[in-house]
Amino acid sequence: MSLRQSTRRMLRRGLIGLLLVQIAAVASLMGGTKVRKMLRGRNVAPLKPAAASRHEIGDGSAASTYTYGAVLFEDMLDAIAGARQRILLESYIIKDDAMGQRFKRALIDASERGVEVYVIYDGFANLVVSRKFFRFPAPVHVLKYPVWGAGWQVFNPRRYGRDHRKILVVDDAVGFVGGYNIGQLYATQWRDTHLRLEGPAVWDLDNAFIDFWNIQRPAHLPEIGPLTSAAGCRRSGRTATCRVSLMFPIRGMYLEAIDRANHSIDITAAYFIPDRDILNALLEASRRGVRVRILVPKVSNHVVTDWLSRGFYGRLLRGGVEIHRYTSHMVHAKTATIDGQWTTIGTANIDRLSLTGNYEINLEILDAGLAQGMYEVFSADLSKADRLDLHEWESRPFINRLYEAILRPLRPPPLTLPADEVLTAP
Incomplete structure (x- = not known):
């Protein structure tokens, strides 16, 4: 057997082995989550009613x-x-x-x-x-x-x-x-x-x-x-993502709004797996003095998504971004408020599937009154969330780090757009 054939065989076996390990990791996470839900019981106390x-x-x-x-x-x-x-x-x-x-x-x-x-x-x-x-x-x-x-x-x-x-x-x-x-x-x-x-x-x-x-x-x-x-x-507008025509205006909307931020960025994301550009935009906003806060579920209904999201926590925390984890219930909102003026509410999560794959729709609204209302909603949610600090994150157990390493290849690759790609809504 030639060296080239031997190398190919080793690579093939290595890739198959990694795939099997990833499948086992996903299965164990899903199984463990199901057991915890059964032990905790299904009678979770309802949320407190809130008027519109x-x-x-x-x-x-x-x-x-x-x-x-x-x-x-x-x-x-x-x-x-x-x-x-x-x-x-x-x-x-x-x-x-x-x-x-x-x-x-x-x-x-x-x-x-x-x-x-x-x-x-x-x-x-x-x-x-x-x-x-x-x-x-x-x-x-x-x-x-x-x-x-x-x-x-x-x-x-x-x-x-x-x-x-x-x-x-x-x-x-x-x-x-x-x-x-x-x-x-x-x-x-x-x-x-x-x-x-x-x-x-x-x-x-x-x-x-x-x-x-x-x-x-x-x-x-x-x-x-x-x-x-x-x-x-004129003060609100539809921002829709169309996957077939390769138009990603919701992603472009987020990037432009984050880039313009001067004081505050408050994001609630059910599933937070940012691509490289959005991650860098948030870190750059933090570096120029913007207070960036991200609210995510402590445990969502998609456990693998939770672990993929955690792969970004270290870099965000070291960059001064605040991460708050909503406890008890599943937070499924897809909202953001910036500088007390700009708000988006819609269906798109901050992940590759929503921003470049699904059909989604978000409304983009410039209104101080609505932004103030959304700030109050965000503040109320923070009172039911745990803030994650860098020391706590860096002290997480070895088994957690192992799962993160195994699942890291499942994170989306950097997004590359054609030079003439449309990023903002017409």
Whole structure:
């Protein structure tokens, strides 16, 4: 056997061995998490109810923020019940439970009184949901984003993204967007953030839904046109990520906003796995005196994501960035507030899949009142979080460091964009 063949065999065995070790590590983490949940029990105390907070954001538009799912769902159902012309509902997950059944019934009732109803859901995210649940009587129109959207392009990673958006628009008069999926669990036991819009700014959400529907719809579903020709709100704007056309405006939005920060950056991220540019932007902001605070779940619903996220903690902490870990409940929000003026609320996590793979939508709003409200929400969340300091992090057990080292190759590689890539929304 030649030296070259021997080297190739050793490399092949080494790669297979590493893969097996990674699989074993992932399996042990998932198994350990499941056991801990069983020992702790499933009766986690519900979150404390919180009312929506409303702010005028200019140009005749208003924004209300929700941090408690039960309140949000009741307002969404009330909006559906009051619909007169059209309902557009898009959700990554719609569970077939008591809450999901309420939404289905409300949509059917609206259709029966003559309202046009359009529903989009993600096929992969709802694999565990009965197919019967998504069968609506005519004339409700339902679009399932396919489980497998890659076709023959098996090696094209852009084709593996999901429809991760959560949008509800009623009569072009009221719209909802944010992190909440639809289900009973999210009503009382997940800490998330959603936004309700009223006025001209609703057009941004309406247009986002229509664009997606008309591009993705099969031949048997009708095309949708706008109800109004509103020009949108100058103080807010839709920022959507389109994976197929390689437009990543949400990522560009974050980079530009972080680069402009002068005083404070407060980010809440359910899954925080920044690419190199976002990581460096946060560290550079900290170096120039900006207070950077990141709130993440102490234990999320995706344990491997938690461990991948921890791989960035050391560099962030050494760079002066504060890391706060929300305890007790799962924090699923995707929000940021900068300098008491700029806010984003939406569906995109700060990770590669959300920023360059999925269909996502975030609203970008310049309004001091809304930013102040979001600062108060962030401060309340910090009171339920543990701040991680550098000494504690560097004193973590050896086994933790071992898992981090094993899983490090699973972190996304540096993102390389074409020279003419579009990073900001038109």
